[in-house]
Amino acid sequence: MIWIPVIGLVLGVFIGLSFNFSIPLQYSSYLSIAILAALDTVFGGIRASLERHFDSSVFISGFFFNTLLAALLAFIGVQLGVDLYLAAVFAFGVRLFNNIAAIRRLMVTRSRKPPEKTL
Amino acid sequence: MAKKPNPRIKLTVSLTLISVILGLMLSMQYKNTRAAAQFQVDEARVYDPRAQYTADQLNKVKESNSQFEAELESLKKKMFELEEKAGDLAKPESPDLKEELSKYRVMSGILPLKGEGITFTIDDSTVKDVPKGFPPDFLIVHDSDLMNITNELLIAGAEAVQINDQRISSTTGIICIGPVIKINGQKINRPYEFRAVGNRDRLEAALTMKNGILDILRYRTITIQPPKKSLSVTINGYSGDFNGLGK
Numbered sequence: 001m002i003w004i005p006v007i008g009l010v011l012g013v014f015i016g017l018s019f020n021f022s023i024p025l026q027y028s029s030y031l032s033i034a035i036l037a038a039l040d041t042v043f044g045g046i047r048a049s050l051e052r053h054f055d056s057s058v059f060i061s062g063f064f065f066n067t068l069l070a071a072l073l074a075f076i077g078v079q080l081g082v083d084l085y086l087a088a089v090f091a092f093g094v095r096l097f098n099n100i101a102a103i104r105r106l107m108v109t110r111s112r113k114p115p116e117k118t119l
Numbered sequence: 120m121a122k123k124p125n126p127r128i129k130l131t132v133s134l135t136l137i138s139v140i141l142g143l144m145l146s147m148q149y150k151n152t153r154a155a156a157q158f159q160v161d162e163a164r165v166y167d168p169r170a171q172y173t174a175d176q177l178n179k180v181k182e183s184n185s186q187f188e189a190e191l192e193s194l195k196k197k198m199f200e201l202e203e204k205a206g207d208l209a210k211p212e213s214p215d216l217k218e219e220l221s222k223y224r225v226m227s228g229i230l231p232l233k234g235e236g237i238t239f240t241i242d243d244s245t246v247k248d249v250p251k252g253f254p255p256d257f258l259i260v261h262d263s264d265l266m267n268i269t270n271e272l273l274i275a276g277a278e279a280v281q282i283n284d285q286r287i288s289s290t291t292g293i294i295c296i297g298p299v300i301k302i303n304g305q306k307i308n309r310p311y312e313f314r315a316v317g318n319r320d321r322l323e324a325a326l327t328m329k330n331g332i333l334d335i336l337r338y339r340t341i342t343i344q345p346p347k348k349s350l351s352v353t354i355n356g357y358s359g360d361f362n363g364l365g366k
Contacts, residue, residue, distance in 0.1 A: 016146025035145060
């Protein structure tokens with residue numbers, strides 16, 4: 001069951017690479033910041049599922065909202081001449097590490113105990 | 120969350136959905152990064168097509184120029200060798216022939232020359248506030264001025280005249296082309312340095328006589344460094360061709 005999202009990830013990469021569909025080069029920086037937001041959301045979702053308070057509507061809305069917000073922030077920053085995307089990079093980067101650390105900790109504690117009801 | 124019957128399926132579905140989208144974004148970004156790198160490489164190669172074209176043309180011209188110069192050099196060498204030979208072969212007449220030859224070479228202007236003569240320089244006026252009604256074209260040196268001075272020098276018996284690095288030959292033309300003057304098809308810039316080989320006293324007298332050419336120029340506030348008499352004035356050989364006649 002846990003492998004299905006991974007397969008989905010591979011499928012998405014495959015689709016992106018095989019179809020000749022790309023966004024214009026000048027929006028590349030927005031896409032990169034959006035990817036960071038999306039990664040953060042995904043790891044947040046994994047952590048939430050491990051901590052058993054996962055809510056799919058929060059998760060999906062968070063994914064799209066964070067992604068768009070990050071891109072919007074970068075866009076406003078470009079318009080104002082302030083490197084606002086750095087704020088997004090910083091915030092999402094810190095959260096990404098926090099989430100991964102939490103996931104690691106949960107995994108470690110769970111591996112010590114006899115497995116009960118895991119995901 | 121607990122309301123739903125199978126939260127695990129829901130979790131998997133949403134995670135999978137997001138994963139697909141994330142994968143899509145990742146691959147697109149990867150492609151973009153590759154494209155950007157490629158673009159930079161391309162841009163470095165054809166930075167500006169017009170500048171590239173001009174540079175290429177310039178290089179070509181330079182190359183052909185140096186080729187021609189080398190050719191000229193070797194041809195000159197050959198010519199001198201042949202002349203030497205001719206002089207040796209025709210022993211009895213050779214002194215006369217050689218003299219004749221060098222006379223014609225001086226006349227045509229291809230021979231570099233050194234001898235007594237005068238040098239002087241003229242330049243545009245440096246006077247800032249000229250009286251009202253003073254024609255502004257009086258203030259700069261024109262092609263006609265160079266012609267008049269050259270004529271004056273030749274009339275006064277100059278054997279050879281040179282303006283800047285251009286020798287006045289039998290087919291030399293002097294013409295104004297906007298801000299510069301063209302002599303022997305070469306553009307020359309102010310200041311104009313005259314060198315003339317000939318009887319230095321006569322040359323100087325011809326230039327500095329009352330109401331002569333230099334007085335006229337002086338009236339127009341043209342900058343003149345007065346003629347200097349010298350025992351050794353060197354003059355270039357003429358390096359062009361004689362309007363298609365060759366050398």
